Amino acid sequence: MSEKPNDRIDAIQLAVSRHAARLILDQGFAATSGGQIAKAAGISERTLWRYFRNKESCLAPLFARSWQRFAEDLRQWPRSVSLEEHLADCFDLKNQSAEQIADSVLIVRLIAAFPDEPDLRSTWLMSYHDGEASLMAIIGDRLDRSHNDFDVRLCAAAVMAAVRTIDETVSLAAVRHRQTFTTAEVVTRMSRAIRAVSNLPFCDAVQPNPFGDT
Amino acid sequence: MSEKPNDRIDAIQLAVSRHAARLILDQGFAATSGGQIAKAAGISERTLWRYFRNKESCLAPLFARSWQRFAEDLRQWPRSVSLEEHLADCFDLKNQSAEQIADSVLIVRLIAAFPDEPDLRSTWLMSYHDGEASLMAIIGDRLDRSHNDFDVRLCAAAVMAAVRTIDETVSLAAVRHRQTFTTAEVVTRMSRAIRAVSNLPFCDAVQPNPFGDT
DNA sequence: ATGATGATGGCAGTTAATGTCAGAAAAGCC
DNA sequence: GGCTTTTCTGACATTAACTGCCATCATCAT
Numbered sequence: 001m002s003e004k005p006n007d008r009i010d011a012i013q014l015a016v017s018r019h020a021a022r023l024i025l026d027q028g029f030a031a032t033s034g035g036q037i038a039k040a041a042g043i044s045e046r047t048l049w050r051y052f053r054n055k056e057s058c059l060a061p062l063f064a065r066s067w068q069r070f071a072e073d074l075r076q077w078p079r080s081v082s083l084e085e086h087l088a089d090c091f092d093l094k095n096q097s098a099e100q101i102a103d104s105v106l107i108v109r110l111i112a113a114f115p116d117e118p119d120l121r122s123t124w125l126m127s128y129h130d131g132e133a134s135l136m137a138i139i140g141d142r143l144d145r146s147h148n149d150f151d152v153r154l155c156a157a158a159v160m161a162a163v164r165t166i167d168e169t170v171s172l173a174a175v176r177h178r179q180t181f182t183t184a185e186v187v188t189r190m191s192r193a194i195r196a197v198s199n200l201p202f203c204d205a206v207q208p209n210p211f212g213d214t
Numbered sequence: 215m216s217e218k219p220n221d222r223i224d225a226i227q228l229a230v231s232r233h234a235a236r237l238i239l240d241q242g243f244a245a246t247s248g249g250q251i252a253k254a255a256g257i258s259e260r261t262l263w264r265y266f267r268n269k270e271s272c273l274a275p276l277f278a279r280s281w282q283r284f285a286e287d288l289r290q291w292p293r294s295v296s297l298e299e300h301l302a303d304c305f306d307l308k309n310q311s312a313e314q315i316a317d318s319v320l321i322v323r324l325i326a327a328f329p330d331e332p333d334l335r336s337t338w339l340m341s342y343h344d345g346e347a348s349l350m351a352i353i354g355d356r357l358d359r360s361h362n363d364f365d366v367r368l369c370a371a372a373v374m375a376a377v378r379t380i381d382e383t384v385s386l387a388a389v390r391h392r393q394t395f396t397t398a399e400v401v402t403r404m405s406r407a408i409r410a411v412s413n414l415p416f417c418d419a420v421q422p423n424p425f426g427d428t
Numbered sequence: 429a430t431g432a433t434g435a436t437g438g439c440a441g442t443t444a445a446t447g448t449c450a451g452a453a454a455a456g457c458c
Numbered sequence: 459g460g461c462t463t464t465t466c467t468g469a470c471a472t473t474a475a476c477t478g479c480c481a482t483c484a485t486c487a488t
Contacts, residue, residue: 009435033474033475034474034475034476035474043436043437044436044437044438045437045438045476046436046437046438046439046476046477047435047436047437049475049476049477050435050436050477053332053476054475054476055475055476057332118267118271118340121340121343122336122337122339122340123336125336125339125340125343126332126335126336126339129335129339150383151410153379153383154375154376154379154407154410154411157375157376157378157379158372158375158376158410158411160375161368161371161372161374161375162368162371162372164371165367165368165371169364169367193368196365196368196372196413197368197372197411197412197413198411199410199411223466247443247444248443248444248445249443257467257468258467258468258469259445259468260445260446260467260468260469260470261466261467261468263444263445263446264446264466264467267445268444268445269444269445
């Protein structure tokens with residue numbers, strides 16, 4: 001709860017990331033310089049390059065944070081509850097902070113605006129890949145399996161691919177064709193996709209943990 | 215068969231890519247400069263940067279070519295044949311050129327050597343992502359569905375994730391623990407993984423195409 | 429206070445990457 | 459074969475991403 005040393009720095013990087021996203025959305029990726037991002041975020045350019053190894057990765061914290069929140073929600077997933085029920089909870093707008101929604105909007109617009117910008121796509125893909133580790137933990141815990149079990153690893157990779165596919169198609173449909181989705185629709189699509197590619201039965205209620213932890 | 219204008223340039227880029235891979239494998243990514251790659255490949259540095267938008271993507275043609283060959287094999291997949299049978303054919307060393315094997319070795323060593331080099335990982339991920347389009351076509355054709363159908367898209371993404379997971383685990387086991395795999399083992403693992411994450415029944419023999427094309 | 433530690437900014441330096449242009453090679457045409 | 463036209467390549471200058479270095483400032487324990 002108290003402010004750990006690295007929490008502060010993470011918060012700054014996230015703030016910088018939001019500024020970077022807005023600038024890039026306005027001007028395009030190439031046309032946005034490191035200096036501009038730094039200035040918008042109120043830090044020196046030198047500090048910017050200490051925080052981020054290159055321009056692309058300025059966006060990473062925004063993507064990471066979004067997945068992080070989702071992962072936290074999934075860690076709260078009671079064993080007795082099905083995927084659909086839990087996702088409905090997670091995605092319920094009533095349970096989302098304004099900040100969270102603003103971030104999602106930013107991300108959606110960003111990936112819909114530049115589907116072919118390679119630098120953008122690569123950080124986008126990278127962030128999903130980075131999320132696989134935590135998803136492995138979540139699935140492993142739910143099924144009382146090792147996090148490094150091959151099937152768990154495979155399941156995490158496939159589910160991540162499904163989540164990414166949903167995110168991309170929904171974003172594109174929303175921005176390009178002005179299509180709107182209700183929370184229920186997104187929950188339905190997302191859980192169908194996840195179930196469809198899951199090789200392990202973690203989507204339904206599972207036996208309570210015999211050891212009682214979690 | 216005849217040399218199309220872009221075939222030549224593609225071949226050069228592939229050759230450069232192999233040089234780049236060897237240099238990076240030897241010296242590491244950061245320690246290898248564009249000039250070195252250009253010199254090793256016998257082109258000027260200016261031309262190198264015309265071919266590749268940045269240093270990372272010097273490796274892309276190598277990865278792409280490897281998938282391309284696999285994709286070509288999959289396009290030959292007869293409708294009456296199961297995944298296992300066809301993969302056994304594709305992976306049979308007798309059906310692979312020396313060049314093909316050398317490339318595979320290069321790739322395997324590369325991703326096993328630098329699992330945490332972000333630039334490497336991002337082009338690695340990107341190349342699988344780029345392959346999704348052709349996989350969508352393959353799956354779509356096999357099932358007489360539109361290539362852009364959502365389920366086809368999802369299936370391609372999940373299968374790609376499975377293939378990547380296999381590639382990574384096999385590479386790591388091979389290089390790190392000197393573990394060797396028979397062709398049959400790889401076929402078994404690969405097809406199990408693909409089946410496990412497939413939401414569409416494209417892995418088994420399917421009805422012959424009523425229109426007779428393909 | 430004071431000294432240690434670590435984060436920051438300023439500035440110079442390095443290197444990846446692009447703009448420009450002139451010469452070489454290749455493709456089209458006769 | 460010649461000729462034009464276009465596309466490709468290399469040399470050089472230039473930009474912009476990124477790093478090294480050091481002085482300064484904040485934080486915190488003593």
